[in-house]
Structures are given as C-alpha cells and as structure tokens.
Amino acid sequence: xxxxxxxxxxxxxxxxxxxxxxxxxxxxxxxxxxxxxxxxxxxxxxxxxxxxxxxxxxxxxxxxxxxxxxxxxxxxxxxxxxxxxxxxxxxxxxxxxxxxxxxxxxxxxxxxxxxxxxxxxxxxxxxxxxxxxxxxxxxxxxxxxxxxxxxxxxxxxxxxxxxxxxxxxxxxxxxxxxxxxxxxxxxxxxxxxxxxxxxxxxxxxxxxxxxxxxxxxxxxxxxxxxxxxxxxxxxxxxxxxxxxxxxxxxxxxxxxxxxxxxxxxxxxxxxxxxxxxxxxxx
Numbered sequence: 001x002x003x004x005x006x007x008x009x010x011x012x013x014x015x016x017x018x019x020x021x022x023x024x025x026x027x028x029x030x031x032x033x034x035x036x037x038x039x040x041x042x043x044x045x046x047x048x049x050x051x052x053x054x055x056x057x058x059x060x061x062x063x064x065x066x067x068x069x070x071x072x073x074x075x076x077x078x079x080x081x082x083x084x085x086x087x088x089x090x091x092x093x094x095x096x097x098x099x100x101x102x103x104x105x106x107x108x109x110x111x112x113x114x115x116x117x118x119x120x121x122x123x124x125x126x127x128x129x130x131x132x133x134x135x136x137x138x139x140x141x142x143x144x145x146x147x148x149x150x151x152x153x154x155x156x157x158x159x160x161x162x163x164x165x166x167x168x169x170x171x172x173x174x175x176x177x178x179x180x181x182x183x184x185x186x187x188x189x190x191x192x193x194x195x196x197x198x199x200x201x202x203x204x205x206x207x208x209x210x211x212x213x214x215x216x217x218x219x220x221x222x223x224x225x226x227x228x229x230x231x232x233x234x235x236x237x238x239x240x241x242x243x244x245x246x247x248x249x250x251x252x253x254x255x256x257x258x259x260x261x262x263x264x265x266x267x268x269x270x271x272x273x274x275x276x277x278x279x280x281x282x
Contacts, residue, residue: 032258039252046247059248066252071242074253076228077235081257084146084220084231085213091153092209093202096160101190103161104168105176115165121158126218134222144225149216153209160205167201168194203271211261232257 038046040055066074103115137148171194179189217233224230240250
C-alpha cells in the first residue's frame with residue numbers, strides 16, 4: 001500500500017510559513033548576535049573591513065577588563081539593579097494582589113467607580129505628573145536615594161491591578177463564602193484561599209515587573225545622582241557617554257546587562273505563555 005502524500009500546496013505553505021518565521025527571527029536576533037561578537041573583539045576589529053562575523057581570537061579578557069574598571073563599577077551597579085528590580089517585583093505582587101482582591105472578590109459601594117478611576121490612570125502619561133511628584137520627593141529630601149523609585153509601587157500599579165482582577169474574578173465564590181462562614185478574616189481568605197488559585201498570574205506579574213524595572217532608565221536617571229548608586233541601565237549609558245570610543249567594553253557591559261533577562265525568559269517561557277493565554281481568555 002502506498003501512503004497518502006500530503007498535497008503539494010500544503011507542503012509549500014508549511015515551508016513558506018517556517019521560512020518567513022526564520023527570516024523574522026534572524027532579523028530580530030541579528031543585533032543581539034552583533035552585540036555578542038563585538039563584546040569579544042577589540043575596537044579595531046569591531047569596525048574592520050570586511051566585516052568579521054566571528055571574533056578571531058576570542059578576547060575573554062574583555063570580561064576581566066570590564067569588571068576591573070573604576071569608571072564603570074559593574075558589580076556594584078549589577079547589585080543595585082537586582083535590589084531595585086527585585087524589591088519592586090515583590091511590592092507589585094503584594095500591593096496589586098490586595099487591590100485586585102478588593103475589586104474582584106469583595107462587594108462595596110463605589111467599587112466600580114474606583115476601579116474605573118484606577119483604569120483611567122493607564123491613560124495618563126508619566127511625564128504629565130512627573131514634575132509635581134519630583135518636587136514632592138525633593139522637598140522631602142529623598143532625591144538621590146531609591147525611595148522615590150520603590151515607594152510608589154507599595155500602592156500598586158494600574159495595569160497589574162487590572163490584570164490580576166480578571167484572574168481573581170475567576171476564583172469560585174463558594175470557596176470564599178464557605179471560609180467566611182467558618183469565621184475566616186478577609187486577609188486569611190486572600191492569603192490562604194485566593195492567592196493559591198492564581199499563583200501562575202502572580203508569577204507572571206512578578207516577572208513582568210522584574211523585566212520592566214530592570215530596563216527602567218528615565219526615573220533612575222532623574223532621581224539618582226552618584227555613580228555607585230546607578231542601576232545597570234543608567235550606568236551603561238553614563239559610561240558610553242563618557243567613553244564613546246571604547247566600544248568593546250560597552251558591548252560587554254550591554255551583553256552582561258541583557259543576559260540575566262534572556263536566561264530568565266528561557267527558564268520561564270512556558271509560564272509567560274500560560275499567563276498571556278490565560279489573560280486573553282479572561
């Protein structure tokens with residue numbers, strides 16, 4: 001018996017689809033590949049003609065050169081980024097889950113109005129309210145510290161509140177009503193019943209907040225004043241602006257700055273997909 005062959009048109013469509021996807025992927029990956037190979041070259045090799053698509057030799061010493069520089073305290077700024085992004089992620093998950101529980105699981109007068117105002121905050125550009133907020137922190141004497149960067153997230157974020165509310169509304173209300181009949185407080189219901197039901201959404205929110213804060217540039221640039229306090233996003237910019245000709249060191253710094261987020265995405269790719277799919281269904 002001869003096996004039934006798929007139609008030629010279907011084969012051509014499959015080949016064309018995969019070819020298109022591979023081309024788009026190559027276009028997006030080319031800048032990252034160029035940054036990677038440039039990090040292991042010297043300045044002359046980066047701009048050599050013809051273009052060298054692989055470093056020869058591979059200059060592993062560029063890593064030690066980056067870590068030993070006094071004008072670019074990479075390790076200190078890396079720890080600053082870990083502290084900044086990690087603290088914001090924890091605060092966002094805590095505060096937004098509390099607000100989302102109130103909007104999605106509790107019934108109180110004016111709930112829909114307050115939630116509508118919260119969503120309207122998404123429509124307001126940050127730059128509109130930046131000046132009065134900055135003046136307020138300046139009068140408190142807290143500019144030059146991480147307090148203006150971290151404290152606002154203790155009160156939630158409109159986008160993440162909206163996102164979590166959709167998940168919280170899907171938690172069976174019978175579970176919460178039964179807990180109330182047994183005398184459980186609202187905090188205990190939130191902590192022991194609701195949060196375990198939406199743990200995937202909490203992880204996704206934490207990851208989104210981590211990536212966003214790791215790449216945040218404008219606010220740290222404005223509020224922080226000393227090089228030792230900069231996160232990597234600002235530290236790399238200041239180094240490049242002062243040492244514009246040292247491209248190999250800048251590329252190595254950019255590579256080591258982007259690498260943690262790349263590894264994080266590869267490790268949590270399925271969680272990202274599950275969270276995005278669930279958000280669409282909600």
